[in-house]
Amino acid sequence: MVSDAEQAAGAFYGDHGPLCVLAAAVTVLASIFLAAIEYFKPVGKRRAKNGTLPKLPPGPAGVPILGTLATSLKRPPEPPSNPFQQLNSLAQYGEMATVHIGSKTWIFLNSKRVVAEIIAKRGSATNQRTPMPVSSGIISHGDRRTVLMMQEDWAEPRRVMHSLLTGSQMRQYGEWQELESTQMMAEYLLKPELWHRHHYRYANSVVHRIALGERLAKSTRELEDMQNCVNIFVGNIGTSIVDWLPELARLPRWLQPWRPHWERLEQWNFRVYSEWWVPTRDKVLAGTAPPSFVRDTLLHPDTKYKGSDEDAMYVAMQLIEAGSDTTREALNILVMAALEYPEPFAKARAEVDRVCGVGAEARLPTLADMDSLGYIGAMAKEGLRWHPIFNTTPDHAASKDVEFEGYYFPTGVGFVINQVLVCNECENPEAFVPERWMDGHELDITHGLWQFGGGRRICVGYRLAQRSLFINIARLVQSFNFEANGPYNPKILNLESTGEPFPVKVSIRNEHYAKLIMAEAEKAGVVEDAKMARDKL
Numbered sequence: 001m002v003s004d005a006e007q008a009a010g011a012f013y014g015d016h017g018p019l020c021v022l023a024a025a026v027t028v029l030a031s032i033f034l035a036a037i038e039y040f041k042p043v044g045k046r047r048a049k050n051g052t053l054p055k056l057p058p059g060p061a062g063v064p065i066l067g068t069l070a071t072s073l074k075r076p077p078e079p080p081s082n083p084f085q086q087l088n089s090l091a092q093y094g095e096m097a098t099v100h101i102g103s104k105t106w107i108f109l110n111s112k113r114v115v116a117e118i119i120a121k122r123g124s125a126t127n128q129r130t131p132m133p134v135s136s137g138i139i140s141h142g143d144r145r146t147v148l149m150m151q152e153d154w155a156e157p158r159r160v161m162h163s164l165l166t167g168s169q170m171r172q173y174g175e176w177q178e179l180e181s182t183q184m185m186a187e188y189l190l191k192p193e194l195w196h197r198h199h200y201r202y203a204n205s206v207v208h209r210i211a212l213g214e215r216l217a218k219s220t221r222e223l224e225d226m227q228n229c230v231n232i233f234v235g236n237i238g239t240s241i242v243d244w245l246p247e248l249a250r251l252p253r254w255l256q257p258w259r260p261h262w263e264r265l266e267q268w269n270f271r272v273y274s275e276w277w278v279p280t281r282d283k284v285l286a287g288t289a290p291p292s293f294v295r296d297t298l299l300h301p302d303t304k305y306k307g308s309d310e311d312a313m314y315v316a317m318q319l320i321e322a323g324s325d326t327t328r329e330a331l332n333i334l335v336m337a338a339l340e341y342p343e344p345f346a347k348a349r350a351e352v353d354r355v356c357g358v359g360a361e362a363r364l365p366t367l368a369d370m371d372s373l374g375y376i377g378a379m380a381k382e383g384l385r386w387h388p389i390f391n392t393t394p395d396h397a398a399s400k401d402v403e404f405e406g407y408y409f410p411t412g413v414g415f416v417i418n419q420v421l422v423c424n425e426c427e428n429p430e431a432f433v434p435e436r437w438m439d440g441h442e443l444d445i446t447h448g449l450w451q452f453g454g455g456r457r458i459c460v461g462y463r464l465a466q467r468s469l470f471i472n473i474a475r476l477v478q479s480f481n482f483e484a485n486g487p488y489n490p491k492i493l494n495l496e497s498t499g500e501p502f503p504v505k506v507s508i509r510n511e512h513y514a515k516l517i518m519a520e521a522e523k524a525g526v527v528e529d530a531k532m533a534r535d536k537l
């Protein structure tokens with residue numbers, strides 16, 4: 001028997017059937033949407049584990065689920081008159097700005113003061129990375145890109161890499177740095193128009209020798225492959241939506257249509273790495289390898305890396321990647337500064353002349369001159385400040401809740417150094433003024449400069465980088481003149497380019513310096529190598 005109520009319902013559905021289906025569909029979609037909002041809620045909007053509500057600095061508004069992702073992924077072109085407009089605009093929120101991007105929450109640190117407080121003083125609680133399933137996962141052969149590694153995967157690579165920061169091997173590395181620099185001077189002399197290539201060969205060869213034990217003897221194709229590995233890795237950091245909504249990586253593989261594209265890149269990268277790694281590893285195993293980080297730390301029985309052979313390869317190769325491109329770029333920046341600001345370069349030359357002699361009496365500067373050439377140290381720091389290589393540094397995520405000046409940052413929030421603002425936090429920031437670093441710390445490249453990051457994740461190569469910049473700046477200002485060789489925009493450095501990044505005419509100071517360089521190259525036994533590099537390029 002049908003009740004009155006059932007009869008009424010039947011009549012209602014009979015009359016309003018399509019409307020009911022629509023209402024049900026809307027309800028289902030709305031529920032899915034609300035569930036998605038909840039699921040992808042940015043870390044900084046979730047309650048902390050102890051139930052405390054986050055209290056974050058102000059920042060730009062975003063839309064549900066994506067936050068500011070649309071603008072972050074597809075940045076409007078920034079005008080050459082104001083590059084880094086977006087990072088600059090975060091200054092309006094004060095020393096810290098909160099940005100929700102997908103399900104991540106990043107706190108941009110806009111002043112040196114808060115960087116020191118959060119990244120350095122609270123470093124034990126801010127040394128994680130937020131997950132990047134594509135950049136540090138798929139492209140990096142499964143969470144193995146040292147620079148982006150999460151803490152649990154990072155402790156072991158960091159342990160082995162730490163030897164690069166300790167003093168004991170610096171003397172050996174220093175000899176290699178001087179030798180490669182002598183070759184670079186000879187290359188500059190023989191083929192001045194390829195100045196930028198010489199920077200790359202130098203940087204790559206030094207770190208190649210430190211990591212793998214041998215001087216660089218790679219073909220142009222192999223070198224370009226390696227540079228492309230870096231470009232592809234760096235260029236793709238954060239370009240996939242999955243890096244911003246890492247929860248998507250938990251879907252079954254067949255629901256991840258983005259994977260094949262990234263996996264192909266990863267396979268190519270793996271092949272390039274293997275070409276460089278396998279011969280070295282085999283020599284170490286056969287007992288015929290020369291001294292190197294791989295032989296004496298990574299595969300040494302006393303300090304051996306506790307991971308697979310593939311993991312060890314990624315540690316070694318990423319050292320080469322992280323160390324060569326950065327040094328090359330820093331040298332390019334100094335050349336740009338030479339075009340724009342001749343006075344500091346004249347002053348630097350006078351300083352080198354005072355210490356190393358002039359004309360027929362001159363000798364090449366060495367690393368032993370460092371204490372007497374503070375201005376050169378200041379130039380290296382000012383170059384990195386004036387045109388930061390990193391406009392932001394990889395995030396340092398909170399491994400536990402962090403309280404700071406009335407704010408409450410829950411675990412998982414990422415802290416990012418806004419280098420554009422931090423580097424400009426000085427008088428007349430547009431100008432290249434090495435004098436601003438002449439404060440007694442000019443040879444400590446991380447003092448007051450955050451280009452190498454900080455805290456527990458600080459760059460493991462910063463001492464090597466400082467010495468490479470020192471020796472090459474000192475020698476270049478001593479012997480070569482730099483002039484513009486065509487129009488260029490000083491704000492655009494084309495740092496990722498393998499061709500000439502901006503037009504430069506390099507010339508030798510005079511015949512004395514040409515002779516000096518060739519005599520030193522002869523003594524070091526690198527003349528033939530310098531010529532070979534010249535012929536190959």
Ligand code: HEM
Nearest residue numbers: 146147322323326330451452453454457458459460461465
């Ligand atoms: C001008 C030169 C360089 C700059 C500006 C630079 C900058 C950086 C920055 C910003 C980081 C991230 C730090 C952080 O998260 O706080 C980093 C990490 C790293 N750098 Fe450098 N770097 C330079 C040269 C080098 C050199 C020469 C090497 C190797 C010989 C190197 C190896 C590494 C490695 C392996 C990491 C990952 C460290 C980790 O996550 O534990 N870098 N670097």
